[in-house]
Amino acid sequence: MNKQKRFLQVSTAALLAAAISFPQAAGAAGQATSAAQPYAALAASPVSTDFSQYVSLQYGVQLNGTVSREAFAAALNKIVAQANGITDKEAAANEYVAKASGKLAVWEAVSATVKAAQQQELAGTYSEEKVKAAWTKAGLTYDEKGAVPFAAAQELAAAIDLGLVKEDVLKAQKPTGDVQAELAYQLLGKVAEFNGHAKNVLGKISSDDIYGKVVQAWNESQIIKAGELQDLVDNILKQDLITGYNLKDAAYDPRFDPKRAITYGHSDIVHAIQLIGLLKSEGIDANVQLEPKTSAFIYLKEWGEPVQTENYQVVQIENGNYIAYSKEYDLSFEFASQEDKERFQPLVLKYAKKNDEEATGLLRASWWQPLYYSLTELKDYPIITNNYVQSGRHIVQTFSLNEDSPAVANAFKKLGKEVDVKTYKFWVDQPFYNYLKGDDFK
Numbered sequence: 001m002n003k004q005k006r007f008l009q010v011s012t013a014a015l016l017a018a019a020i021s022f023p024q025a026a027g028a029a030g031q032a033t034s035a036a037q038p039y040a041a042l043a044a045s046p047v048s049t050d051f052s053q054y055v056s057l058q059y060g061v062q063l064n065g066t067v068s069r070e071a072f073a074a075a076l077n078k079i080v081a082q083a084n085g086i087t088d089k090e091a092a093a094n095e096y097v098a099k100a101s102g103k104l105a106v107w108e109a110v111s112a113t114v115k116a117a118q119q120q121e122l123a124g125t126y127s128e129e130k131v132k133a134a135w136t137k138a139g140l141t142y143d144e145k146g147a148v149p150f151a152a153a154q155e156l157a158a159a160i161d162l163g164l165v166k167e168d169v170l171k172a173q174k175p176t177g178d179v180q181a182e183l184a185y186q187l188l189g190k191v192a193e194f195n196g197h198a199k200n201v202l203g204k205i206s207s208d209d210i211y212g213k214v215v216q217a218w219n220e221s222q223i224i225k226a227g228e229l230q231d232l233v234d235n236i237l238k239q240d241l242i243t244g245y246n247l248k249d250a251a252y253d254p255r256f257d258p259k260r261a262i263t264y265g266h267s268d269i270v271h272a273i274q275l276i277g278l279l280k281s282e283g284i285d286a287n288v289q290l291e292p293k294t295s296a297f298i299y300l301k302e303w304g305e306p307v308q309t310e311n312y313q314v315v316q317i318e319n320g321n322y323i324a325y326s327k328e329y330d331l332s333f334e335f336a337s338q339e340d341k342e343r344f345q346p347l348v349l350k351y352a353k354k355n356d357e358e359a360t361g362l363l364r365a366s367w368w369q370p371l372y373y374s375l376t377e378l379k380d381y382p383i384i385t386n387n388y389v390q391s392g393r394h395i396v397q398t399f400s401l402n403e404d405s406p407a408v409a410n411a412f413k414k415l416g417k418e419v420d421v422k423t424y425k426f427w428v429d430q431p432f433y434n435y436l437k438g439d440d441f442k
Contacts, residue, residue, distance in 0.1 A: 051189030052181070054199065055079075058255055061188065063181040069104040072112070072179060073097035075188055080116050083197035085392075106183065107148045107156055107175040113164055113187040114155040117194035123158035124151075131157040138167040140175065147176050164190045200254045201287045205280050205333075211273050214290055214331075218269040221292035223313060223327050224249055226394035230296075232415040233389075233396050237298065238317050241411040242398060244297035248330070250393045254289035256334035258375035262344050265293065265372070267328040268365035271352070275331070275363060278351055284343060287334040292327070299324040345380070345429065348372060353431060369435040373428040381427035384436060387412065389419050399428070401436050 055061050059082065061075040077091040084091075096112040097104070114123055126134070128144065134157035135142040142153055156175060159165045169183050192198045202217055203210040224247045233245055254261070266272060276288065299306055299314055299322040306314045311327035335341040352363045353370050374381060385405040388397035389412055400408050402425065409421045 052185040053257065054255075055185050055188045055192070057257060058192070058197075059188075061185075063184050065181060067104065067109075067179045067181055067184040069097060069100065069102075069108075072104055072109055072184055072188075075184070076112060076116055076191060079188055079192050079197065080195065083192060083195035104179045105175070106170070106173050106177050106179055107152050109179045109184065109187055110159045110165055110170075110175075111152045111155045113191055114159050116191045117162075117164060119158055119162060119164075119194070120155065122162075123155040126154040126157050134158070134160045139171040164194075196251075197255075199256065199287070199334075200252055200289050201334075202289055204285055204287055205276055206285045210276060210288055214272055214276065214288065215269060217290040217292075218272070218329060221290075221327065221329070223311065223325050224292060224294040224394070226391070226396070229389070229391040229394055229396060233412075234296070234323055236411055236414050237296065237323060238319075239414070241414055242408070244295065245396050245398050246328075247294040247296065248395045248397065249292060250390065250395055252289070252291040254287075254291065254332040254334065256287065256289070256332055260336070260338060260341055261332060261334045262341060262372055262374050263291075263330050263332045264348075264370070265328065265330050266365070266367070266370075267295075267326060269329070271363055271365045272329065272331050275348075275352060278347060278363065279333075279344075282343070282347060284340050285336050286340065289332045289334075291330040291332065293330050295326045295328050297324055297326075298322070341374070342378065344372070345378075348429070349431075369431040370429060371432045373426050373432075375424075375426050378427050380430065382430060382433040383425050384428050384433060385423050385425050387421060387423050389415075389421055399436070 052063075055075070059075065059078055061078065063071060063075070073092070073096065074088075076096055077088045080086075080094070080096075081088045081091040094115070096116045097108065114120055128142075128150070131150075131153050132142045135153070138160050142148075142157075144150065148156070156165075156170075160167060160170070164187065165183070166186060169186065173180055173183055189198065202213040226247055230247065236242060237245070264272075264275065272290070279286065301320040301322070306312075306322055306324065308314060312324065314322040314324045316322050333341075333344070335344075348370055351361070352366045354362060354366045354368045359366075383402065385400050385402050385408075386397055387400055387405055387408040388395055390396075396412075398408055405423055409423065412419055412421045
């Protein structure tokens, strides 16, 4: 077989693995293969890291004014539980916040935060001299005869040094004062961060070192293996119940604000670097995260002997075909504004979508059907469904047309045991939607 022809077939199958298709659609695939914004110099600029926004979005915690003991304890337990894969009840058993009557003092909330962030042993090393020095940095005076017990004073000092609490906020609210929402949100956000459940960010587009960080993240990633879950899904793949799936690791979830975020899928890391450079050249800044992804799909034996590499591996199955596993990535952007998010699509369609075999002026390895999506509504983005099953940190997912989602769920239920198939709708670019519908298979 002509090498170029075989490459096109494999590329088509790899893209299909990002979606879900049934045998009829797979057969169809086998039969076919706006103006940019003005240029602007981009200086490094801050992208919002508001803990109140993050904690509210990620954990559904809503706090206002003076925060009660019960509300802070419940929020703290919820974050610890989600970050560590346990129940809220199990987290509550740690009694980070002492059960007592009356309002929650700042020093109590900070003490609970140090414990929930698993830093109490460090706090225990603080001498009285070191405690006084840390308190002084925050404009406070430690009094050994005051209302704050020495162990709590140690924890507050450690919290200052670790950055668990902002010195100006602590000074304004005072250790013995009532906890206000601003401080509570900061403490809760830091607990998420110290438990590895905050935003995952490689850096900003405006950062000079972002390119190296993205390449390093790609080089450090490997084809994902998910053990029993993957074996079960491969079994339904062998039965032609689905034609492909994606495998992701939830540990790399960016946890971005969905209103300002877009995720872009691809397999060529140079394309990612060029895409970031394109956005920077257009004056667009954003947080950036690279999520490793593996696409699995059926490689037909008539395509010829597959060539395996570190990033592309195959396993032959009973009928002579192969299951191919391809290393890919999802590149997520959290833009500084909704307006910048809306500028993304015109740039991709102009510079990263192939419309002709001889097209020039495009980013390297541009696809006929680029894949990018938003979890919130965007104009000119059709709606499709993500169907997924999660086991621990591993997620198996397939994209489908909304009307095909029930059939996808039924296919997953063939896994041979009780599985919790979850779905949600999201907004995808029109070229990829056309691909799912069978309108465009170039």
